[in-house]
Amino acid sequence: MKIQDIKQLQQIANHIRIQAIKQVYKAQSGHPGGSLSIADILAVLYFNQMNIHEKEPNNPLRDRFILSKGHCSPALYAVLAERGFLDKKELETFRTIEGKLQGHPDMTKVPGVDMTTGSLGQGLSVANGMALNSKLNHDGYRVYCLLGDGEIEEGQVWEAAMTANKYHLDNLCVIIDNNQLQIDGTIQEVKGLENIEGKWNSFGFHTIVINGHDIQQIIDAFETAKMTKGKPTAIIAKTVKGKGVSFMENNVAWHGKAPNDEEYHIAMKELGEEEEEN
Amino acid sequence: MNIQINDENKKATRQSYGEALKTLGEKNPNIIVLDADLSGATKTSLFAKAFPERFFDIGISEQDLMGTAAGFATCNKIPYVSTFAMFAAGRAYDQIRNSICYPKLNVKICATHAGITVGEDGATHQMLEDISMMRTLPNMTVISPSDDVQTKWAIEEIAKVNGPVYVRLARLETPNIYQEANFTIGKGVQIGEGTDASIIATGVTVIEAIKAKQELEKQGIFVRVVDMHTIKPIDKELIIQCAKATKKIITIEDHSIIGGLGSSVCEVLAENYPTQVIRMGIPDTFGKSGKAEKLMEYFHITSQDIVQQVTGV
Numbered sequence: 001m002k003i004q005d006i007k008q009l010q011q012i013a014n015h016i017r018i019q020a021i022k023q024v025y026k027a028q029s030g031h032p033g034g035s036l037s038i039a040d041i042l043a044v045l046y047f048n049q050m051n052i053h054e055k056e057p058n059n060p061l062r063d064r065f066i067l068s069k070g071h072c073s074p075a076l077y078a079v080l081a082e083r084g085f086l087d088k089k090e091l092e093t094f095r096t097i098e099g100k101l102q103g104h105p106d107m108t109k110v111p112g113v114d115m116t117t118g119s120l121g122q123g124l125s126v127a128n129g130m131a132l133n134s135k136l137n138h139d140g141y142r143v144y145c146l147l148g149d150g151e152i153e154e155g156q157v158w159e160a161a162m163t164a165n166k167y168h169l170d171n172l173c174v175i176i177d178n179n180q181l182q183i184d185g186t187i188q189e190v191k192g193l194e195n196i197e198g199k200w201n202s203f204g205f206h207t208i209v210i211n212g213h214d215i216q217q218i219i220d221a222f223e224t225a226k227m228t229k230g231k232p233t234a235i236i237a238k239t240v241k242g243k244g245v246s247f248m249e250n251n252v253a254w255h256g257k258a259p260n261d262e263e264y265h266i267a268m269k270e271l272g273e274e275e276e277e278n
Numbered sequence: 279m280n281i282q283i284n285d286e287n288k289k290a291t292r293q294s295y296g297e298a299l300k301t302l303g304e305k306n307p308n309i310i311v312l313d314a315d316l317s318g319a320t321k322t323s324l325f326a327k328a329f330p331e332r333f334f335d336i337g338i339s340e341q342d343l344m345g346t347a348a349g350f351a352t353c354n355k356i357p358y359v360s361t362f363a364m365f366a367a368g369r370a371y372d373q374i375r376n377s378i379c380y381p382k383l384n385v386k387i388c389a390t391h392a393g394i395t396v397g398e399d400g401a402t403h404q405m406l407e408d409i410s411m412m413r414t415l416p417n418m419t420v421i422s423p424s425d426d427v428q429t430k431w432a433i434e435e436i437a438k439v440n441g442p443v444y445v446r447l448a449r450l451e452t453p454n455i456y457q458e459a460n461f462t463i464g465k466g467v468q469i470g471e472g473t474d475a476s477i478i479a480t481g482v483t484v485i486e487a488i489k490a491k492q493e494l495e496k497q498g499i500f501v502r503v504v505d506m507h508t509i510k511p512i513d514k515e516l517i518i519q520c521a522k523a524t525k526k527i528i529t530i531e532d533h534s535i536i537g538g539l540g541s542s543v544c545e546v547l548a549e550n551y552p553t554q555v556i557r558m559g560i561p562d563t564f565g566k567s568g569k570a571e572k573l574m575e576y577f578h579i580t581s582q583d584i585v586q587q588v589t590g591v
Binding site: 129166 | 310331332334336337339341342343344345346347348349350351352353354355357372373375376377380381382
């Protein structure tokens with residue numbers, strides 16, 4: 001499945017946002033802000049870029065995706081449901097003891113989840129292992145790893161960046177969800193984190209800075225990454241935390257909080273979702 | 279079990295590991311090996327030389343080391359990962375827990391330089407808590423082999439286990455014990471039928487227990503030794519059987535007495551056959567620099583210390 005139409009991809013991103021908010025609302029628990037900021041990136045990956053098939057979630061030659069910022073699982077579950085890996089009904093079981101959809105993604109429970117994540121900073125090393133395997137076997141598949149900007153404060157990320165550079169992993173593409181916010185404030189306030197592009201660049205990555213909500217820019221960046229040989233690519237996606245829901249946008253309070261009834265209705269209305277009347 | 283001690287011919291289990299890994303690499307193309315800048319010391323260099331394309335030196339970054347291995351394991355490779363026990367179980371605990379054990383990935387962590395028998399490097403490099411930390415992790419198997427034959431068996435056997443395994447290896451050279459590799463994961467090896475005491479040992483202390491047994495025999499005291507090469511799953515049956523059959527239970531390990539073999543034995547007996555247990559090992563303290571043999575004397579984990587515990591002298 002490869003959707004080229006920008007409008008259609010925007011609609012999918014919107015569905016991801018709606019389904020993410022619904023999961024968090026239903027569970028009254030979860031992380032809406034960062035789920036909304038990555039919706040456009042996931043729409044492009046799962047509907048335009050990645051070589052995957054919902055009937056063969058374990059095909060050894062498939063492209064892989066690791067959501068290293070595992071707390072944004074609502075967006076991942078939403079895109080997997082949208083793409084047919086999951087029944088949409090299952091989204092209602094998010095964060096419940098009966099369901100498969102854990103607070104953070106569990107590869108042993110959910111088809112289409114390529115790696116279990118949750119403890120920040122660990123995904124890129126795993127992505128390296130997958131990318132190295134692709135090289136060793138001459139399998140040709142690509143590996144995508146999405147990290148939060150706050151997440152790159154973890155030292156392991158830079159250990160992994162050095163490894164990706166050492167092995168010239170041009171089949172690896174890192175995406176930084178650069179929404180500027182982490183739990184205790186902005187990334188500048190909390191860790192003095194600046195010049196993200198320069199950091200990845202100096203670690204040997206081909207870096208591309210884009211508007212992470214512009215579908216065409218996202219597609220172009222992934223295409224450029226594919227053509228980049230001899231080094232891994234890092235796409236720094238400038239995003240808005242809470243994108244699409246006015247009161248959540250750029251508001252750190254919505255990192256890990258569920259909307260109440262009133263907030264939920266406003267959010268659905270803003271995302272253009274018609275609610276069923278009770 | 280047929281044993282024959284040859285004090286002239288000593289070998290460290292890390293060396294046996296390196297040799298076994300090379301043999302395994304010849305048989306199984308799915309085996310890959312990762313190290314963190316210690317391949318000369320962990321002996322993965324033997325594999326690296328033979329199979330350079332399947333060897334990955336990740337550098338001084340143990341968290342990355344574990345994660346990279348996890349990534350390979352998701353692709354059905356069988357990664358053997360090595361560094362010192364301190365940096366494997368200690369530095370990378372979160373990665374072992376969340377990126378390996380929780381998703382039950384097939385990563386074999388073969389950690390060398392465990393215990394005070396590391397010697398001169400001292401406390402920062404003497405891992406005394408790894409059995410404790412690794413055995414609490416769900417899905418994890420923990421193995422602590424005692425000699426060359428057992429180590430080579432373990433390294434080959436764990437490739438058949440579907441899931442993570444932690445193997446605890448030593449730097450200290452010790453004599454070979456066994457003639458043949460007649461072992462089963464999860465089943466301790468009983469040496470002797472003596473009923474005066476059971477000496478339950480693991481890793482480098484097994485040879486000490488055997489020497490104590492031989493010494494005690496001269497005094498007319500007959501003990502049995504249990505080589506508990508698998509710490510998890512622990513051989514409950516054998517422990518209970520020993521408690522029923524012998525007058526004393528003594529555990530000995532080159533590890534903290536908190537959380538290690540001694541604790542494992544106590545847990546089994548407390549729940550099944552309440553028995554007094556004497557735990558020999560490193561008390562609640564850090565190690566220190568010195569020659570390995572001297573440190574064993576200092577921390578009272580030699581054959582002579584066992585003899586004293588048994589005779590009460």
